[in-house]
Structure formats: structure tokens, C-alpha cells
Amino acid sequence: xxxxxxxxxxxxxxxxxxxxxxxxxxxxxxxxxxxxxxxxxxxxxxxxxxxxxxxxxxxxxxxxxxxxxxxxxxxxxxxxxxxxxxxxxxxxxxxxxxxxxxxxxxxxxxxxxxxxxxxxxxxxxxxxxxxxxxxxxxxxxxxxxxxxxxxxxxxxxxxxxxxxxxxxxxxxxxxxxxxxxxxxxxxxxxxxxxxxxxxx
Numbered sequence: 117x118x119x120x121x122x123x124x125x126x127x128x129x130x131x132x133x134x135x136x137x138x139x140x141x142x143x144x145x146x147x148x149x150x151x152x153x154x155x156x157x158x159x160x161x162x163x164x165x166x167x168x169x170x171x172x173x174x175x176x177x178x179x180x181x182x183x184x185x186x187x188x189x190x191x192x193x194x195x196x197x198x199x200x201x202x203x204x205x206x207x208x209x210x211x212x213x214x215x216x217x218x219x220x221x222x223x224x225x226x227x228x229x230x231x232x233x234x235x236x237x238x239x240x241x242x243x244x245x246x247x248x249x250x251x252x253x254x255x256x257x258x259x260x261x262x263x264x265x266x267x268x269x270x271x272x273x274x275x276x277x278x279x280x281x282x283x284x285x286x287x288x289x290x291x292x293x294x295x296x297x298x299x300x301x302x303x304x305x306x307x308x309x310x311x312x313x314x315x316x
Contacts, residue, residue: 121272128244136204136256140229143215144215144229145181146232146296147182148258150293151289151292152292153180153286154180154181155178155181156176157177158175159175173191173201174191175188175189175191178210178211182287182289206225208229216283216284216292216296217283217296219283220276221272221273222263222273228277231281231284233280234281238278241264
């Protein structure tokens with residue numbers, strides 16, 4: 117994990133089609149019990165997946181180190197397969213909890229799943245030249261909203277990402293951003309199915 121400030125991003129950014137799902141391996145959320153920072157991770161004991169897309173289907177556990185709250189999530193089953201979640205928006209795609217990493221920025225809400233996600237966004241936003249090497253069909257950077265990509269908002273977005281980076285290690289309910297609340301803007305299921313061959 118990089119700890120460099122956002123302004124140290126390289127001048128050139130290469131986009132190889134990284135998916136947003138890659139950052140769902142651990143998601144910082146607002147605890148449903150105490151309002152502090154909780155963590156959503158794949159359920160302990162699962163074998164590591166060879167494909168990042170499988171993160172959309174893996175059973176999850178929410179745990180809060182502050183109050184001890186826990187909860188479990190499993191994918192819905194349909195026609196013998198597992199229905200995948202859709203990442204994106206200001207709620208985590210599994211428990212639909214508000215993301216811990218949110219702040220107001222350029223009249224919108226800037227959010228991220230975890231510190232690595234913040235660093236990836238900062239590298240893209242801070243670059244003066246962006247080179248795309250892959251189809252934008254599912255790539256995270258190609259799908260970013262126009263206001264985040266605009267040169268006019270670069271410094272403001274980088275400042276917002278620095279705010280998120282500083283918020284990431286904090287965990288007390290009093291540290292919660294005033295922007296981190298339920299909005300109900302989670303994307304709808306697109307109905308993708310996984311037939312794992314064996315139950316999780």
C-alpha cells in the first residue's frame with residue numbers, strides 16, 4: 117500500500133482496464149451497531165480465488181473492532197448459480213452499508229472502498245497524461261464520472277482523496293465523515309451468475 121501524498125502521482129497514467137471489483141477484497145464501511153469503522157472481507161477459511169471477478173460472489177463477513185459487531189452475507193442463488201453483486205455507489209455492494217471513506221468534493225460525493233482504491237484514483241486523477249491500453253467496457257477509470265476526470269477539478273479531487281486517505285485509519289464513531297450516511301444509490305443487480313461447481 118502506498119503512503120505517498122496524492123500530489124506525488126506520476127505524470128503519466130497507464131490504464132490496463134482495472135476493474136472496480138478488484139478493490140472489494142476488503143471494504144471499509146460504517147458499522148450498523150456503533151457507527152464506527154467496520155470491515156467487510158471474504159468469509160474466513162475460504163480458498164483464495166484465481167479470478168478477481170469471483171469477489172462478486174464470495175461469502176462475506178462484516179466485523180467491527182470497536183464494538184464487536186459481526187454479520188454474514190451470502191450470494192443469492194438462482195437457477196443453480198450464485199447471483200453476483202454490482203460494485204459502485206456510496207454503499208458497499210454486500211451489506212449495503214454506507215462506505216466509511218466518503219467526503220464532499222466539487223459539489224458531489226467522493227468515495228472509495230479502501231486505501232488501495234484511494235491510491236489508484238489519486239494516480240489517475242493526478243496524471244497529466246492518461247494512456248488507455250484496454251477496452252473501456254468494464255474498466256474502472258473509463259467509467260469514472262466526468263467531474264472527476266476534468267482538469268478543472270484536479271486539485272480539488274486530489275485534496276478530497278487526501279481527506280479519504282487520512283480518514284482510513286480512524287475507526288471511532290466520532291471520526292465518521294458527515295458525508296457517510298445511507299443514500300440508497302447502490303446499483304441494481306445485473307443478474308450475472310456464477311456456477312462454482314461446489315458450494316462456498
